[in-house]
Amino acid sequence: MGWLRRRLAAFWVFTKLRARELRQGRARQTMSGANEEMSKRAIIVPVITLGVAAVLLFTIKGCWPSWEEEGADQRTDDAYVRADMTPLSTRVSGRVRKVEVEDFATVKPGQLLVQLDDEDYQAVLAEARAALAGSQAALEDNQSAKAIQDAKIQSAETGVAQATAAVNAARAGIAAVQPDVERTGLERKRQEALLTSKAATHQQIELAIADADRFTGMLASHQADLERAQAALASSRSLLEAEKRQRTALDTRDNLYRADIQAKQAAIIVAQVNLGYTKITAPAAGAVGERHVQEGQLVAPGMQVVDLVKGDVWIQANYKETQLTNIRPGDVADIRVDSFPGVVLHGKVVEIAPASGSQFALLPPDNATGNFTKIVQRLPVKIALDPGHPLEGRLRPGFSVVVTIHASGKTTKSESSSS
Numbered sequence: 001m002g003w004l005r006r007r008l009a010a011f012w013v014f015t016k017l018r019a020r021e022l023r024q025g026r027a028r029q030t031m032s033g034a035n036e037e038m039s040k041r042a043i044i045v046p047v048i049t050l051g052v053a054a055v056l057l058f059t060i061k062g063c064w065p066s067w068e069e070e071g072a073d074q075r076t077d078d079a080y081v082r083a084d085m086t087p088l089s090t091r092v093s094g095r096v097r098k099v100e101v102e103d104f105a106t107v108k109p110g111q112l113l114v115q116l117d118d119e120d121y122q123a124v125l126a127e128a129r130a131a132l133a134g135s136q137a138a139l140e141d142n143q144s145a146k147a148i149q150d151a152k153i154q155s156a157e158t159g160v161a162q163a164t165a166a167v168n169a170a171r172a173g174i175a176a177v178q179p180d181v182e183r184t185g186l187e188r189k190r191q192e193a194l195l196t197s198k199a200a201t202h203q204q205i206e207l208a209i210a211d212a213d214r215f216t217g218m219l220a221s222h223q224a225d226l227e228r229a230q231a232a233l234a235s236s237r238s239l240l241e242a243e244k245r246q247r248t249a250l251d252t253r254d255n256l257y258r259a260d261i262q263a264k265q266a267a268i269i270v271a272q273v274n275l276g277y278t279k280i281t282a283p284a285a286g287a288v289g290e291r292h293v294q295e296g297q298l299v300a301p302g303m304q305v306v307d308l309v310k311g312d313v314w315i316q317a318n319y320k321e322t323q324l325t326n327i328r329p330g331d332v333a334d335i336r337v338d339s340f341p342g343v344v345l346h347g348k349v350v351e352i353a354p355a356s357g358s359q360f361a362l363l364p365p366d367n368a369t370g371n372f373t374k375i376v377q378r379l380p381v382k383i384a385l386d387p388g389h390p391l392e393g394r395l396r397p398g399f400s401v402v403v404t405i406h407a408s409g410k411t412t413k414s415e416s417s418s419s
Contacts, residue, residue, distance in 0.1 A: 074327060074405045078378065079317035081399040084310040088113065089302055091277040092121070096297045103290050107282040107308070114293065114305050116278040125271035132264035139257040142250060149247045156240035163233035170226030177219045184212035286310040313395045315347060315383040317403040318357065320376050326409030327352065333383050334404045337391065346386045349405060353380040
């Protein structure tokens with residue numbers, strides 16, 4: 001609004017000076033009809049001009065609040081071409097066998113960049129595979145031992161069954177002889193009583209005693225058989241229990257072998273991963289920077305070998321905080337690259353940084369201490385270039401550019417009054 005008032009004031013001064021010159025010229029001229037006409041014009045023209053200026057000023061002043069609501073173009077030269085840069089480092093130590101790319105070369109995803117010597121890692125992998133084969137062989141041997149132990153358990157169970165049968169046979173023999181022992185014992189006593197009364201002969205008593213002794217001996221023999229059979233049964237049961245415990249031990253050893261196999265498989269995976277780390281490949285398409293290692297150089301884990309610059313570039317414009325009032329994501333931007341004068345690129349605002357650049361510094365400012373000097377902060381604004389622009393493939397990160405954003409946001413009247 002100030003610039004319009006200044007122009008109207010300058011125009012008014014110019015009009016007054018022009019009227020003064022006309023009046024002076026009129027005084028030097030004669031009082032003729034032509035001079036009177038010129039004096040009328042000298043008066044009418046400024047009046048008409050002032051009237052038009054007043055109407056224009058009123059019209060513009062009436063529309064000025066709506067103009068203030070519209071976002072204006074925001075320009076900054078604190079802007080640069082940016083791209084995603086990935087420093088590629090080593091994960092394992094070793095000697096550089098070969099560098100497969102030259103400085104600033106274009107690479108494809110998965111392309112080999114640096115190859116380290118892998119003999120040691122090949123040997124570690126072979127050792128891990130051999131250890132796995134040994135554990136698997138031990139597991140198979142344990143399976144054979146389990147089969148043998150199962151046969152032993154079956155044999156012990158057969159022994160228990162045979163001992164049980166012997167015990168039952170001994171008990172049956174005792175049961176069969178016991179009635180004869182009792183009968184012959186009673187017969188002996190009866191014959192001895194008859195011999196006392198002279199009713200039996202010595203031959204009869206001798207026969208009764210022989211029968212009684214014979215069946216008594218048979219009973220003692222069956223009882224001895226029973227004891228031996230019971231002892232054999234106890235021994236067979238103990239053997240069976242021992243064989244079963246040995247079978248359980250083999251099952252436990254089986255689990256140990258399986259756990260060892262899993263550990264050896266994990267060791268193989270680790271060895272394969274470490275072997276893969278000897279090949280440093282490009283994770284994405286782009287171009288490499290200057291190489292940091294050469295062939296024959298010894299590298300350690302974490303050492304940077306090469307930088308990868310991804311192909312897609314974008315613009316970072318650092319705007320003052322006072323310029324971001326009406327800038328919104330999606331606003332159209334014009335980009336002029338210093339390296340290519342006369343070429344205007346177009347893009348759109350993608351995002352506005354969540355904090356100013358000073359907040360991301362290693363030591364952010366602390367205005368709560370000491371003296372305070374207000375400094376206008378800048379916030380990065382990310383701008384994506386429209387696809388198919390004329391400089392595609394020629395822009396490099398770090399190029400200086402000038403960005404003009406056509407802000408689309410509006411400031412409400414309440415915000416204007418509060419500010």
